[in-house]
Amino acid sequence: MIWRFVAKHMAKVVLLGTLVGVSIYVCVFLLAKGMYIPAAMPLIGAGLISYIFLSEKRYPLRWLVPGLLFLTVMVVYPIGYTFVSSFTNVGTGHMLGKEQALDQLLDRSYAPENAITYSFLAFANPAGDIALVLEGEGERILYTQGTASAIAVDDPRLVDEDGDGRPERFSNYARLSIPQLVPRLSDLEAYRIEYDNKIIGLQDLNEFRTRTPLYVYDAEAETMTDQQTGVVYAAMEGIFTSADGVEIYPGYKVSVGIRNYLALIRNPQISGPFAMVFGWTFAFATLTVLLNFALGLSTAILLNDPFLRFRTLYRVLMIIPYALPAFIMILVWRGMLNQHFGIINKMLVSAAHMIDYAVNYVAVNVFHTTAVLFGDVTKIPWLSNGMLAKASLLLLNLWLGYPYMMLICLGALQSIPASLYEAARVDGASWWQQFWKITLPLLLMPLAPLLIGAFAFNFNNFTLIWLLTEGRPAIAGATTPAGQTDILISYTYRLAFEGARGNQLGLAAAVSVMIFVVIATISAINFRLTGALEELSKNV
Amino acid sequence: MKRVTLALLGLLLIIGLAVTASEAGKLLIWADDTRTPIMLKVAEDFTAIYGVEVIVQEVDFGGIRGQLATAGPAGEGPDILIGAHDWLGELILNGLIEPIILTPAIVADFNPVAIDAFSWGNLLYGVPYATENVALVRNTDLVPEVPATFEELLTVAAALTDLEAGKYGFLIQEPDPFHTFALHTAGGGYIFGKDADGVLNPCDLGLDNEGSIAGAILLDQMVKDGIEIAGAGYNEVTGAFNAGDLGMMIGGPWTLPGAKAGGINYAVSAIPTINGNAPGVFVGVQGFMISAFSDNKVLANLFIKDFLISSDVMLGLYIEGDRPPAYLPALAFLAGNEDIQGFAAAAATAVPMPKIAEMGSVWSAWSAALELIVNQTQDPTTAMQDAAAEIRALLGCE
Numbered sequence A: 001m002i003w004r005f006v007a008k009h010m011a012k013v014v015l016l017g018t019l020v021g022v023s024i025y026v027c028v029f030l031l032a033k034g035m036y037i038p039a040a041m042p043l044i045g046a047g048l049i050s051y052i053f054l055s056e057k058r059y060p061l062r063w064l065v066p067g068l069l070f071l072t073v074m075v076v077y078p079i080g081y082t083f084v085s086s087f088t089n090v091g092t093g094h095m096l097g098k099e100q101a102l103d104q105l106l107d108r109s110y111a112p113e114n115a116i117t118y119s120f121l122a123f124a125n126p127a128g129d130i131a132l133v134l135e136g137e138g139e140r141i142l143y144t145q146g147t148a149s150a151i152a153v154d155d156p157r158l159v160d161e162d163g164d165g166r167p168e169r170f171s172n173y174a175r176l177s178i179p180q181l182v183p184r185l186s187d188l189e190a191y192r193i194e195y196d197n198k199i200i201g202l203q204d205l206n207e208f209r210t211r212t213p214l215y216v217y218d219a220e221a222e223t224m225t226d227q228q229t230g231v232v233y234a235a236m237e238g239i240f241t242s243a244d245g246v247e248i249y250p251g252y253k254v255s256v257g258i259r260n261y262l263a264l265i266r267n268p269q270i271s272g273p274f275a276m277v278f279g280w281t282f283a284f285a286t287l288t289v290l291l292n293f294a295l296g297l298s299t300a301i302l303l304n305d306p307f308l309r310f311r312t313l314y315r316v317l318m319i320i321p322y323a324l325p326a327f328i329m330i331l332v333w334r335g336m337l338n339q340h341f342g343i344i345n346k347m348l349v350s351a352a353h354m355i356d357y358a359v360n361y362v363a364v365n366v367f368h369t370t371a372v373l374f375g376d377v378t379k380i381p382w383l384s385n386g387m388l389a390k391a392s393l394l395l396l397n398l399w400l401g402y403p404y405m406m407l408i409c410l411g412a413l414q415s416i417p418a419s420l421y422e423a424a425r426v427d428g429a430s431w432w433q434q435f436w437k438i439t440l441p442l443l444l445m446p447l448a449p450l451l452i453g454a455f456a457f458n459f460n461n462f463t464l465i466w467l468l469t470e471g472r473p474a475i476a477g478a479t480t481p482a483g484q485t486d487i488l489i490s491y492t493y494r495l496a497f498e499g500a501r502g503n504q505l506g507l508a509a510a511v512s513v514m515i516f517v518v519i520a521t522i523s524a525i526n527f528r529l530t531g532a533l534e535e536l537s538k539n540v
Numbered sequence B: 001m002k003r004v005t006l007a008l009l010g011l012l013l014i015i016g017l018a019v020t021a022s023e024a025g026k027l028l029i030w031a032d033d034t035r036t037p038i039m040l041k042v043a044e045d046f047t048a049i050y051g052v053e054v055i056v057q058e059v060d061f062g063g064i065r066g067q068l069a070t071a072g073p074a075g076e077g078p079d080i081l082i083g084a085h086d087w088l089g090e091l092i093l094n095g096l097i098e099p100i101i102l103t104p105a106i107v108a109d110f111n112p113v114a115i116d117a118f119s120w121g122n123l124l125y126g127v128p129y130a131t132e133n134v135a136l137v138r139n140t141d142l143v144p145e146v147p148a149t150f151e152e153l154l155t156v157a158a159a160l161t162d163l164e165a166g167k168y169g170f171l172i173q174e175p176d177p178f179h180t181f182a183l184h185t186a187g188g189g190y191i192f193g194k195d196a197d198g199v200l201n202p203c204d205l206g207l208d209n210e211g212s213i214a215g216a217i218l219l220d221q222m223v224k225d226g227i228e229i230a231g232a233g234y235n236e237v238t239g240a241f242n243a244g245d246l247g248m249m250i251g252g253p254w255t256l257p258g259a260k261a262g263g264i265n266y267a268v269s270a271i272p273t274i275n276g277n278a279p280g281v282f283v284g285v286q287g288f289m290i291s292a293f294s295d296n297k298v299l300a301n302l303f304i305k306d307f308l309i310s311s312d313v314m315l316g317l318y319i320e321g322d323r324p325p326a327y328l329p330a331l332a333f334l335a336g337n338e339d340i341q342g343f344a345a346a347a348a349t350a351v352p353m354p355k356i357a358e359m360g361s362v363w364s365a366w367s368a369a370l371e372l373i374v375n376q377t378q379d380p381t382t383a384m385q386d387a388a389a390e391i392r393a394l395l396g397c398e
Helices: A002-032 A036-054 A061-085 A098-107 A178-190 A259-266 A274-303 A311-323 A326-336 A343-362 A369-374 A386-414 A418-426 A431-459 A462-468 A488-498 A505-539 B002-019 B036-050 B061-071 B085-093 B112-117 B150-160 B177-186 B210-224 B234-242 B253-261 B297-308 B311-321 B328-333 B338-349 B359-374 B380-394
Strands: A117-124 A130-136 A139-144 A147-150 A173-175 A193-195 A198-202 A207-210 A215-218 A223-226 A232-236 A239-242 B027-031 B054-058 B080-084 B127-133 B135-139 B168-171 B192-194 B200-205 B246-251 B266-269 B282-291
Touching: A002 A036, A036 A061, A061 A505, A098 A215, A117 A178, A130 A178, A130 A207, A139 A193, A147 A193, A178 A198, A178 B036, A178 B297, A259 A505, A274 A311, A274 A386, A274 A431, A274 A488, A311 A386, A326 A343, A326 A386, A326 A462, A386 A431, A386 A462, A418 A431, A431 A505, A462 A488, A488 A505, A488 B359, B027 B036, B027 B061, B027 B297, B036 B054, B036 B297, B036 B311, B061 B080, B061 B085, B080 B085, B080 B297, B085 B282, B112 B127, B112 B282, B127 B297, B127 B311, B127 B338, B135 B253, B135 B338, B150 B168, B150 B246, B168 B234, B177 B210, B177 B246, B177 B359, B200 B380, B210 B359, B210 B380, B234 B246, B234 B253, B246 B253, B253 B266, B253 B338, B266 B338, B282 B297, B311 B328, B359 B380
Parallel strands: B027 B054, B027 B080, B168 B246
Antiparallel strands: A117 A130, A117 A173, A117 A207, A130 A139, A139 A147, A193 A198, A198 A207, A215 A223, A223 A232, A232 A239, B080 B282, B127 B282, B135 B246, B135 B266, B192 B200
């Protein structure tokens, strides 16, 4: 009895100990990279978990915390990050933080007239410490243990055994040959030797050189002064810009307030097609859910009929589109729908020929029947005509998506008590009446959240759009890179990554936040409406 | 489920990158699958001589640019990366790459166009290893003689074309400005003009000038004549060529392995003159660059200058990648190679693909214009004018 109790708690202590250990390791790892806020996360998380699992009062939380933690890391953090980014100008030219951009700019140097080049000898002691002797323009500098000092040619610590003028040893340090030196180059590269008001840095395998910083930064005025030309660059929205508009790169991220959001409303370049794209996005998501649900439900009702033969076979066949990877299948369909090279149009040509031949056989001298009746079926522009491209998208999405709806409907159909139907039949209800009054309401109640989920997913179904049409065909006379089948998310992608000048991540983040708000609102309304369904189910 | 998978993949990527982050005293190289084997060999030599560990990490070529933007500043990027010269604008604006200093003697060993392509102002940001441009690639069984003019080419193409039977005379992959550029340039079209100081001026846009529109009208006529067809993307055009169903195409060195595998007898030549004018093509240049966030810049320079700049390595890269070497001593070895001569002939009037970050807007608007023309949705003049107006507005050049 007692040893079981101990064993149980031992396991808890060991697991929690491991968790804390790992989180401390991760924390140190992140601290070493200078990521202070992410470093705090594992510690806070591990602390919370330990507290919850050790405190008897917090017992119920034990079941919730793992899920909540993952929710924070995988959902809340990215949303928060997107939200914060939407108020900055992050994007091409403004990718770095201010610190990083300043570091890079202040590390730039130039070679003034009086730059001095030093040849050098590197020595290492058995412990691996480095000593350098630099020689240039009559100066001889010894650099060891982080300090530089002058050293005479005949310094007794320098031992030149073979008398070639290149000492082999410096006290207990031995000279490094080239193959020995190369692995240490990156250590040497990090040195900034300060000597006699000069800063000396490694130039290449053979020499050190005085480094004169190209820019001097005035933190008060936020200006960079170019030492070579004397031009002053002032910080302007995250980039140092001279009075006549010359910019020095890289720039850095700064807050731009709500400018990204204002651009969506005010800039006609961006807001122009927004309403059209929004309309199609909404139609695409709604129609997809409706069509997929209608077909899924119909097939489910058929397959649910116990008198149907080969039910299992049909089920397997119908699940195939769902079981195949959508990513590949979209590309396959794209090839099949190609106007000239696709198999679908080629099959239509064959079919048209067969019909023409048959008609001609029956009624002699009647040619081109299909062409007369249906026009030229041989070159249907599935993906290059706006309406057809939209139809293709909906049909392909139906093909990909209805098995999922069928599966969940099959499950939900089982849960409707057979007694309800018996009662309905006794009351003389027709099949349609049973469907509308019993099946549909009772199905919608458990399935509504899934349908809302499907709506939200298709609202952002970037994969399908991008792989099948890339948002094309183009809109004639458009003022932005929007296509006829672009949904909001693919339009955002175009704006952000093909828009004007490289990537505009801040703007993309702003649109993402807007999409988030739209979907959240629609979902909230839907949940409210399905709440009404639950009311209904209570009355059944 | 998809999101979970994506999140897991992302996590794995981050872990993978973290494990092989750049460290002082160790070189990390990002190369694509084609170049990785060569880089591994060079890395082995380097390690054997200097005992410095060199890790070659395989990254998808197109992904290198984007991943560098996040991995570099986080201290997890490579020391050396391979890439295309037209990334330069974005990489430099974002402070991701470092200038490389080569002596004039070494610079003279490179194709001047390639050096020009990797230069930004008066600094060199990459060591080029290959140039690539499109040319006329023809099936010599179907088209034995090089057409002397573009007009003759179209006549030959029309005779070969039978859409019902799936036979094509001449295809340009569409909508793709990179491949259509030749049509526009013959009459004097260009993308960005240069300022007096030789820097590209994004507001001097030549996409709707007379020559560019003439090229668009020519494309439109090709569609009307049933030579060029909608839906002819890269896979469709090369697929038809490799199956022997296509007489001629505009294609780059990357199309040749497929043609060889398909057993097609092909020849590469310059794109014939249009109205007597030689059409220009884009030259893309690939090269080695050094990350601005590397702690091993001297070591990386040493690796590039002493180990990568050699005929052996450059020829090895040619054999794997099929692109003509930018390193002239290596190119000299290939003087008798007819493919390379053909691409070189087409490159005689070539211009480096613009590398300024503003190109993003150009590609998308121009593609849309070509698409509207090929789909016969809009007349070519309006399509090009609309595209140019869209780009000017996006770049704030009204």
